[in-house]
Amino acid sequence: MSDIIKVVVDAMGGDNAPEAPIKGAVDAVNENEKINVVLVGRTDDIKSELAKYTYDKERITIVHAEDIIGFDEPPVMAIRKKKQSSIVVGMNLVKHGEADAFVSAGSTGAILVGGQFVVGRIKGVERSPLAPLIPTAKGPALLIDCGANVDARASHLVQFAKMGSIYMERIVGIKNPRVAIVNIGAEEEKGNMLVKETYPLLKECKDINFVGSIEARDIPKGDADVIVCEAFVGNVILKLYEGLAATLLGKVKEGLMSSLRSKIGALLIKPALKSTLKQFDTSDQGGAPLLGLNGLVVKAHGSSTSVEITQAIRQCIQFNEEKINEKIKENLIIE
């Protein structure tokens, strides 16, 4: 029994709820016997959705939560007031050890706040970063932090570097991952106050493979595996990645549709183009972990389909098996 992981899935979170999270949960349970799921949300909605599928009834249970936290609600207030929301009820299950992990495609802000205040941070962790994987020419890189921890301090960034390094090594399987700090030049003396203060601290860390500064230009090339920055900058990088890729590919498409000649060409290149661009698809990664908490919280994209929810649930197994939180604890206490 001990090697079965219990994942709480927010049945009410995301643009495609409750269909996508429920189908995602069913698929995860059917494909992998190491996963049990607790669906949290409105029981009636969940039951009628579950009725569509065949699965082992003992492996998916329901915990009722009457409320839903919307995308536009101020997060701190929502977490404080809506004790019966799927996010708060679900996170409480993790907090009280009744489940190992919580997956939600709901409000990022509420998940970040709930992670810190409901689940709580590992002792010694100053801040809990949100760390999505972003595509690069050489495979995925971890962008840490993209959460709500604005105005971070140097000591926070050092912890992000360590936690990110453990994650990339254990979960993504990159040996001795290259850690870099986002900067506006490659030289050590460049940067704003935060970067100048953090740089020498990272250089001193013996338990990470610090390779120095990375300019934003070199992120898509894949010059680092763990990209450390404070959340405002991380958020700008993440969102610009999404926005620029969408606009550029839109322009390519527009070009392809602009003449008969190019339309014929488009038909010929379609399969090849699709497969190369697939490598640059952020949605494949499933979800972004919120690291350093007393339990695993995974934030899936708001527009997640069932496939992405299944992927987000799947990544919880490895997190558990690799004992990431134990590793984080050891690593931060040594310092």
Add this chain to the structure above:
Amino acid sequence: MSDIIKVVVDAMGGDNAPEAPIKGAVDAVNENEKINVVLVGRTDDIKSELAKYTYDKERITIVHAEDIIGFDEPPVMAIRKKKQSSIVVGMNLVKHGEADAFVSAGSTGAILVGGQFVVGRIKGVERSPLAPLIPTAKGPALLIDCGANVDARASHLVQFAKMGSIYMERIVGIKNPRVAIVNIGAEEEKGNMLVKETYPLLKECKDINFVGSIEARDIPKGDADVIVCEAFVGNVILKLYEGLAATLLGKVKEGLMSSLRSKIGALLIKPALKSTLKQFDTSDQGGAPLLGLNGLVVKAHGSSTSVEITQAIRQCIQFNEEKINEKIKENLIIE
């Protein structure tokens, strides 16, 4: 005589110096009778390069400067020590009213430092931002600041918004340009300390068309004309724009070359694709102005060809004719 603008061109600046800046200057003079150029740099090198071309000898003069500031030299030290460098000599001509503008493809750091300390800021301007135009789906937008002014204050950002607004209206010809501040959410209460402090100040400005926050995701869509941020964030946006576009288009190319079928398709789509992607080419813009100085300083891309140098020189005419600096003075004094 008074409507002729005198532009100093750094003959020694950039990866393609002295060929590109000198050809760029000759082409600018030959195409437009309102421009006279002063080439600053090593006289012998300039003379032998100029000998290749036909042009009105009275309209291109040479001012000797023995030294060159390299891309890897610490900027403050370089400006202080190398009084005989093309950048310092050239900027002094602007400072002493012997020329109207200075164009260089040399070291960004040295140009930023020289702008502030040699040319000097307009009285009342707290910081001088570097403001490149970036491509969006709806045409160019001004990204202000991308310079070396890290750790900016709210009052700086307000001045950037005003200067940027004047520039977009007068030089780029966008009526009532939409000004937005880069943020990690669209709501007024979101952001780091700097953004939260700046937002209400921008809202109060009656002389700009402030439209609120812009998330990085929406920048490529063209949701704002003047994009205000502090320099660290601006630099990340600018560099990620370049890097991501290069990597993505590299991936597209790789896809196109992956099979015989796709290669044939590639031949058919090439012209259409080229023309749509042309709109997303940053090099077309010539150079980025350093705003708020006692004279115009334009930073051209380090890899500028003669075409980009000519374009950078050309944009100085309009800057002068539209009396941008007078407009900036009026605007900042009113406050």
